[in-house]
Amino acid sequence: EKVYSEQLLDRQKTLFEELQHRVANNLGFVSGLLAIQASRLSENSEEAAALHDARVRLETMSRVHRRLYDPMNTNMCLKTYFEELCADIAMAAGRENVEFRVEIAPVNLEIEKLMNLSLIVVEVVTNSLKHAFPDGRGGVIEIFLTKAANANACLLVIRDNGVGFPEGFDPAASKRLGFRILGGFMRALQGEMTHANDGGSVVRVSFPS
Numbered sequence: 667e668k669v670y671s672e673q674l675l676d677r678q679k680t681l682f683e684e685l686q687h688r689v690a691n692n693l694g695f696v697s698g699l700l701a702i703q704a705s706r707l708s709e710n711s712e713e714a715a716a717l718h719d720a721r722v723r724l725e726t727m728s729r730v731h732r733r734l735y736d737p738m739n740t741n742m743c744l745k746t747y748f749e750e751l752c753a754d755i756a757m758a759a760g761r762e763n764v765e766f767r768v769e770i771a772p773v774n775l776e777i778e779k780l781m782n783l784s785l786i787v788v789e790v791v792t793n794s795l796k797h798a799f800p801d802g803r804g805g806v807i808e809i810f811l812t813k814a815a816n817a818n819a820c821l822l823v824i825r826d827n828g829v830g831f832p833e834g835f836d837p838a839a840s841k842r843l844g845f846r847i848l849g850g851f852m853r854a855l856q857g858e859m860t861h862a863n864d865g866g867s868v869v870r871v872s873f874p875s
């Protein structure tokens with residue numbers, strides 16, 4: 667009986683890995699489709715730029731997915747995970763003079779939550795890299811994940827020491843995609859997000875753990 671259940675477990679593992687590969691491959695496929703569509707548009711058009719952005723988001727998602735569901739990573743350290751994610755984002759943005767500081771409290775998060783958190787980090791950190799340090803100046807981006815005073819909640823804080831949000835910035839009124847996408851992640855996490863300026867931009871996300 668023991669042999670049988672081991673075989674079963676083995677088979678389940680293989681199936682699971684196979685499934686994850688397929689999901690990742692499908693994301694890659696869609697990204698390829700977008701590239702083909704983009705190649706039919708004139709290079710500097712707004713439409714081509716939008717398709718390019720969509721592609722970059724898909725590819726990041728696919729990388730996050732690969733990393734999170736890699737069976738080698740089941741015991742991964744969250745700090746290392748987020749550091750590598752940041753290094754990825756910085757590389758995609760072509761920024762080398764921005765330093766990352768990552769502090770992660772020991773928390774136990776379901777992979778689904780981690781996926782949402784990762785995508786939030788991707789949007790917010792990408793924003794810092796894109797808007798906080800104009801003219802290629804360097805800076806620091808900090809990412810903290812802590813347990814809230816109320817032990818059933820977690821707090822994610824992402825701050826930079828850049829120029830800060832524009833005066834009177836209202837994400838709800840923004841026509842850009844970034845903050846709208848973040849709104850979607852908040853719903854998925856049942857979380858709440860606030861933004862502020864304090865020596866740079868600060869984004870806080872609290873969510874039930």
Ligand SMILES: Nc1ncnc2c1ncn2[C@@H]1O[C@H](COP(=O)(O)OP(=O)(O)OP(=O)(O)O)[C@@H](O)[C@H]1O
Pocket residue numbers: 719793794795796797798826828829830831832835840842843844845846867
């Ligand atoms: N870290 C930051 N520092 C300064 N300004 C910021 C920062 N993050 C966001 N912003 C401002 O908030 C605006 C909205 O951000 P949002 O992510 O929604 O759009 P975006 O980054 O311009 O475009 P995209 O849809 O590609 O994300 C930005 O255009 C920028 O003006």
Ligand SMILES: [Mg+2]
Pocket residue numbers: 789792793844845
């Ligand atoms: Mg953005």
